[in-house]
Amino acid sequence: MNSAQGIQTLAWLLVVVPAASGGLLLLLGKRSDRWGHLLGALVPVALFVYVVALFFSVRSETGEARERNLHLFSWVPVGGFKVDVGFLVDPLSLTFCLLITGVGSLIHIYAVGYMNHDPGRRRFFAYFNIFIAAMLLLVLANGYLVLYVGWEGVGLASYLLISYYYTRPSAATAAKKAFIANRVGDVGLSVAIMLMFAYLGSTDFAGVLPNVGKLSAGATTAIALMLLLGACGKSGQFPLQTWLPDAMEGPTPVSALIHAATMVTAGVYLIARSAPIFNATQAGRTVVVIIGAITLLYGCVCAFGQDDLKKVLAYSTVSQIGYMFLAVGLGNGVYAIGILHLVGHGFFKAALFLSAGSVMHAMNDRIDMRRFGGLARVMPVTYLVFVCGYLAIIGFPFATGYFTKDKIIEAAFDKGGTSGWLLGIVALLGAGLTAFYMTRALVMTFHGKRRWEDDVHPHEAPASMTIPMSILAVLSLVGGGLLVLSGNLQHWLTPSVGEPIEAGAHTINPNVLLALTLVVIGFGVLGAYVTFGRNRDTIPITQPAGSPITVAARRNLYADAFNESVLMRPGQWLVRALVFFDNRGIDGAVNSTAAAFGGGSARLRRMQTGFVRSYALSMLAGAAAILAVLLAVRFN
């Protein structure tokens, strides 16, 4: 592999600069309150400029030469276990860097306005910068162990930002839940790394990925499944999905950047990066598509039961990442489509979240859609941004989702066989449900009668918020088209994830499928409109009882209840039982033995209340005497 040259050798700045900025803001504390947010927002913008330059320097090469290795230093050299810190600058990592710093810059700028009244704004920007550093480390690492550092680093940043309002118990609990769920996934990632070392003697991409062929089928599948466990934790996929909706406790820019556009898509990155491993295991890929399919439906169903706008968007993220998993699980040639949807999703979901944040900002931080309604007229820019994101996510013709999501549906059908039909139908159904819940959210928030509480006086957001929102809105509309129609992105990613496959025979004629998809989406929109939008008075302020399905959807299909009754409660009982055992069992035995030796419990009591030192000293003297005797016996 080629070594990095020219400005590529400065890629380490991408991690060091935001980490230093974040650390500085935390160390300086209140002293940097006045300018901390400006530094915090400037950093990703500067990084974006650098990444663009980096992009052009790599683009000027062709084919394999677009993969650049930057060796930094020897990190953990222990016997045969030699891990170096180095970066891999290639089309895949650069795509992510552009997304992270580009969308990241817009959201940082937005946050300057959004967090304007928050006394802890500097702390927020410090955490935000630390996130950027960790996320860039994650995607730039040239080996799994260094990736792991970024992987847990983003988890830490996510923890700090979800619990940003840490005096709120719900925020603190949500943050802890996120970290724990992620750690369960991280166990998978660390076992995968150990397997790589045990079987291949390396944990670097360069040492592992080209040598996958040397592995037995069982080992390959084991590594793939362990990586998948890690990916599920980070990306909020079944069965580790329940933390993501709770993560909405964090400030809205956090939800937009971390829990929609970038961090939660790291699982997709991990699978795409490990393409040679997943290509080699049919069983592994099957599990990936099954998880993707389950999660995409799960997210849709839960989303339509939510009254909290951010939670609707959160379940929508769960569902959309399900699409991405489905895509990367289809394997050879479809990875790029998954990444395509990932980038497009980064645009439109960020736009939707920022728009939702603007609504919250205007409604005194309230987020219950039942108390919204009729906001389109008072917040026209916010409304338009939301509409752009809405069109993009439902796959309205020529908006981003139309290009990216429909390609996944097509690829699912093209897999062929019963499984292809099944996956295709699930993906198609998901498109309809997405249209349904998104229309519901749009109508409940922006249309219909005003159901506001008395003390709110909504107003449009300041320019520092509306400008980044508008840019993302435009990207939501045209981004997908630009990425797909030119064929650029897929072609660009080829060195990293393999050639795109032009399916010879489609299961369904693409034009028929397109029409079918549009019909399904149309039904979704219409269904929601008929239910929630037609009659302006149909939305009650308080949640109605609802059908059993609605109730189940509100309670995220009882996933939390399951975790609570199967993991948490028994865990608490186990802890109590063990504490009792340790105090009474082991320590009890020890104490009674001591008491027996010490001449009964009376002695023990005395020992506890006084005369201790004399007692201990006599023990010491005794020990010395024993020592002396032993020595004397031996050598006289």
Add this chain to the structure above:
Amino acid sequence: MTSDAHNLALLLLLAIPLVGSLVVFALPNGSERLAKQVTLLASVLTFIYAVVLGVEFKTGGNRFQFVGSWTWIKSLGVHFAFGVDGIALVLIVMATLLVPCVVLASWNSFDTVAGAEETAPADAPNRSPKTYFALLLLLEVFMVGVFAATDVFLFYVFFEAMLVPMYFIIGSFGGPRRQYAAVKFFLYSLLGGLLMLASVIGLYISAGSSSFAFADLVGKVPEGATQKWLFLGFFIAFAIKAPLVPFHTWLPDAGAEAPAGGAALLVGVLDKVGTFGFLRYCLPLFPEASRYFANPILILSVIGILYAAFLAMGQRDMKRLVSYTSVAHFGFIGLGIFAFTTQGETGAVLYMVNHGMSTGVLFIVVGFLVSRGKSRIVSDYSGVAKIAPRLGGAFLLAGLSALALPGMSTFISEFLTLVGTFTRHKALAIVATAGIVLAALYVLLLYQRTMQGPLSAKVAAIKDFPDLSAIEIAAVAPLITLILVLGVYPKPVLDIINPAVKFTMSDMHQTDPQPSSLVQSGGSK
């Protein structure tokens, strides 16, 4: 090893804190301030000198360096013999770093009622700060000595001598149940010590050696039942000290009742003598017995990781909680040592260093919290980060190092012990990874309950609840900084540890398992 070497470096390293201790003891009553200053000066000098030795240590050189030997009991062949390999050296540097941090952390413990160490009992006798600081330095002498000794008998003497200052630190300066805890600590250790003494003598006889020098004993113990019995004598002594489950029940009491600084040294350094003993004495002296008992010990280690983690979650008392987390961490060290792989051994040594710093800083920070809130009970606190953000930040960083967050040095050692175990014992390593999740649980639960949420009524009722002072920051900042720096660049420390581990592995006649794909492809050719 040449017994006529008379390098004075390590003697000097022992002399600095010894002189300091004597001076502090000799100071007239009422000169507390001077006592603290002398203690700080002596401990900082010791640390600086230890670092100098670390820099001068030749990583490609002899196994033991700075070797000095002087006859002590001629008829028995007992020597004042000192020398450090990489393992002992890094532990000495860690211990000598921790002492000044503990001194700073204890700086104001005795000044005012508000700053008093925990719930100062009314009946506290002789709570003279002077004595406390002198004991700290005396303890440092023994701690350095126990790692630096290359004569098994001398090691035993230091091993027992360490008990005395720690006994008084717990018994005189500890919490309400300090006397119970101190005696329990003392009896447990003494029992282990006696077993070890019997084994030391047995070792001397069975090896047919004319000296107690480590180098003269390696490879001399005949295989068979004798070696197994001698191994067990050493093992139990070290397992109590470490402590490994089920020898652990003295630690939660001692850790909870000791003053925070004392607890930091007790768990941070004294307990490392146990795991150091496994590595320095059990493995090289009794290789056959070590292999014989490895599986049960590995299983005990894994049980310890999970069992102590669950117990940590169930504790109401913060310092007991931290003590149990340490028991869980010792499970990882035990795993690394008895996996008999380079990664496992090196990981275990690095784990000892990291854990000393990490648990040291955690005990110190918990001590800061307890001295402000006058309670060790977790549920008495809530929302503290709001009024003391720097304390909250230090608490979080200490906690993150305890849960081995990547980017901190604790991650590297934990991963090395796991990967080192994995190459030989896949199932055990996989079960042990559950400890990663449990560690996150007990740390974040503690952080959430004390630092996050609304301010608790009990804390709000305390008028004087200051954030960390400059001295307190100075006590934790070096440790946290080092944990972060070594997380990014551990190579200098690994370079010192690696050769020593190589020697230990060759004493054991062990080699690392090869990557299995390479073995297969090699076999097919």
